[in-house]
Amino acid sequence: MVMRETEAEILPGRRSRVLTYHGSFPGPTIRAKSGRRTVITQVNALSQDAVVHLHGGHVHPDHDGYPMDVIEPGAARTYRYPNRQPGATLWYHDHSHHTEAEMVFRGLSGAYLIEDPAERALRLPSGRHDVTLMMRDARFDDDGQLLFEMDDFRYRNTLLVNGRPQPFMEVSRRKYRLRLMNASNERYFKLGLDDGGELVQIASDGGLLPAPVPATSVELSPGERVDVVVDFGRYRVGTKIVLENTAFDSSEETRQVMRFDVVRGAADHSRVPDRLRPMHDLGPAAKEREVKFSLDMTIPAFVIDGKIFDHHRIDATVRRGETEIWTVRNEDPMGIPHNVHLHGTHFQVLERSDRPLEGHERGWKDTVGVPVGGHVRFRVRFDDYTGRYLYHCHLLDHSSMGMMAQLEVVE
Ligand SMILES: [Cu+2]
Incomplete structure (x- = not known):
């Protein structure tokens, strides 16, 4: 490539x-x-x-x-x-x-x-009924050129799905698997259909959930993914349904994400079974760890445990195969949203302080929101390799400015 x-x-x-x-x-x-x-x-x-x-x-x-x-x-x-x-x-x-x-x-x-291959037997919607929707925002200047300024999320008011501004997609009257990805630098999405129609969550960052979880909206911070099944069979041909963003900072401009136009009938042999993939238990934790995300006004910089990223420094040492519980706190004095992404593994969220977990947040995650003024707790284990991995805020402008840390997995 x-x-x-x-x-x-x-x-x-x-x-x-x-x-x-x-x-x-x-x-x-x-x-x-x-x-x-x-x-x-x-x-x-x-x-x-x-x-x-x-x-x-x-x-x-x-x-x-x-x-x-x-x-x-x-x-x-x-x-x-x-x-x-x-x-x-x-x-x-x-x-x-x-x-x-x-x-x-x-x-x-x-x-x-x-x-x-193990998913095939479940008969979830597949092939051209399995669609990836990479969503992000962007800012353009008057000449139509992308305009990047660090952390100017307020001006990134053009939503793109797979590189197209607020597109539409023709669908048949049947079920589709939609892989919703938040590929924005800093924008949060709260996604739902404009008629309040059901989205059935079937997978999170790490793959299939134990069981499907119906919802009318799903929230994704930057970097998070959720696979949902939408049954367009419940609409008549000619119906237009809008995928809307109702996140806390959405506006007139950033409310419509894309539109689905129901244009034809179709046979549908796909299904959403009651059981998808069991989640194994990570077992009792051998260690508890606290991580603090904040903003140091004296530097000024976004910091993790008071420090900006230094690749010479190891911030945490983790034993391979040993389960830990992490509590990540957002102590940002300006009330700025952050999230946390771990490289090299997936984790199980136990709780977040601002609201109950959404369905997809109960599955395997690699990125999760850290509530403003609150915390998120998760159980994590590195089973695969030893060596250095990053953990950082996935609001990419923040990580670019140094809101990153690294851990070392040791035997
Ligand atoms: Cu951040």
């Missing part, structure tokens, strides 16, 4: 300069298979350093996209992804230190789907 700058028609009739994986905005969707290794050589034809991280991948630290493991312009790097994990909706994106927010904003992200 070649990373290069090119132009894309994002806004109708305008050519915008974008950074791409292989010429595509967003990057091409990679379809991997559970139990079968994927090897991707990334060639950097950009004019700056790049790093590729597989978000949600259980991969060796050498292939995880560590911020200092840069691919220099003109160079290449081969990433090996074992896919020894169940089917799930992952994504890949830039993680170059201090520049990841701008690189991702300009286009360096794409979907990475792990397909799982």
